[in-house]
Each structure stands twice: as C-alpha cells, then as structure tokens.
Amino acid sequence: MLAELGIKFTFPKPVGLIEYLISMVADKDALVLDSFAGSGTTGHAVLQLNKKDGGNRRFILAQLPFETDEQKAEGTSLARGLTAKRVSEVIKGYSTAKGELFEGYPSGFRFCQLDTSLFDEDGKIRDGVTFTELARHVFFTETGEPLLEKELKRSAFLGSVRGVGVYLLFNGILGDKSAAGGNVLTRKTLAELPPFDGHKVIYCAGCLLGQERLHTERITVRQTPYEIKVT
Secondary structure, eight states: OTGGGTOOOSSOOOHHHHHHHHHTSOOTTOEEEESSOTTTHHHHHHHHHHHHHOOOOEEEEOOOOOOOHHHHHHTOOOSSHHHHHHHHHHHHEEEOTTOOEEEOOSOOOOOOOOOSOSBOTTSOBOTTOOHHHHHHHHHHHHHSSOOOGGGOOSSSEEEEETTEEEEEOOTTTTSOOSIIIIIEEOHHHHHHSOOOSSEEEEEESEEOSOHHHHHHTTEEEEETTTTSOOO
C-alpha cells in the first residue's frame, strides 16, 4: 500500500489492524493519539473507519523529523516528513499501478511544528521570549482556547472566555519594564489596564495589592513564571 503511495517505510503497521483496534472504542467522536506516528497508519485507519461507519473521530499524530534516502539526496525539506505525506495522499485519493482507484476521504488536517520551549529546565521563562509567544501560552493554559491571530493585540488584556478576562503583564507591555512600573500589579498598573466587567485573571511578576482590594476588583493573581503551567 505504501509503495503505491510512493512511500518507503520499514515495517509499517497494517491499516486493517489499527482500524479494528480503534473500532473497539464505542465513541465515534473519539480523539485518537499516536505518539509515534511513523508512516501515518493511524491517521489512515481513522479516516477509513469514519468513512465506513459515519464517525467523526479525529487524530493527533506526533512524529520526530526524519529523512528518507531520497530527501537526503535531493536536499528537500524534512519538516512535513512521511506522516503528513501519507495522510495527504489518502485524503486526496490515489490509484495503484494496477489501475485500482482508491477514493479520498472528505477531511483535512493541520500540520504544526514545535519550536523552542518557552521555559528552561528550571521552569523559568527563557531569555528572548516575546510578549506574543508568552501570551499565546498563558491564554491557552488558562482558558483551554487558542489565542487567534486576529485577536492578538499589543495590549495587556488578552481576551475573555466564559466571563473571565485574562491579562498578562510582561516584557514592558505597559511601556515600562521596571518592576514597579509595568510587570508588577500595583494601584497605578491596575488603573492603566483595559477595563473588563467580570472576574479577571492577571499574570504578573508580583503583586502589591492587598487581598481586600483584589477581592473587590474580582482579581485572581498568578505570578509569572511560577504559576504558568509548563506543558
């Protein structure tokens, strides 16, 4: 099957076997994770099973970048690798050398590549991390929702989800990188923050406000970097 797709891979898993194993889970909306995706058999099996039984299963395929001999010889990009190539071909549909036609699957996928971690081995924010990079991480770990490109603004207020506003004081977002003037929550800093009528979660280097004031203003303080979830 892989040869027909123009893919060389040693010891691939049989699609039928993986499809059978996935079918043993009753939930047709299941999220299937393969931490060692290899040639993308799991993605292929999920698509094939969805087509057979009308399921809406999704998959996450994780891979380490690796080269084929052909890629080494051609000097082509390694980023997408065999996993994405295999899933792309299966979705589009393909024909074999014998003239057999395999229809595609009405689906798609998003390819994401991990960059350098925002945190070092001690859990501290790495030097050079930008406000935007940390803002995306903070917003997602706090709300479980992505901070979309169109929503990104040069503002300490990142946005709100389910009635909770999320703020980040970092890297001089208020124009002053000094501890007392931008990254620490003080009365002055609070007055400069964009207003939000609801509970507020504020990530900052420190807080000089008392508990009574925080309660009145409906503020939860999370200290960076120690109270940022490192994933």
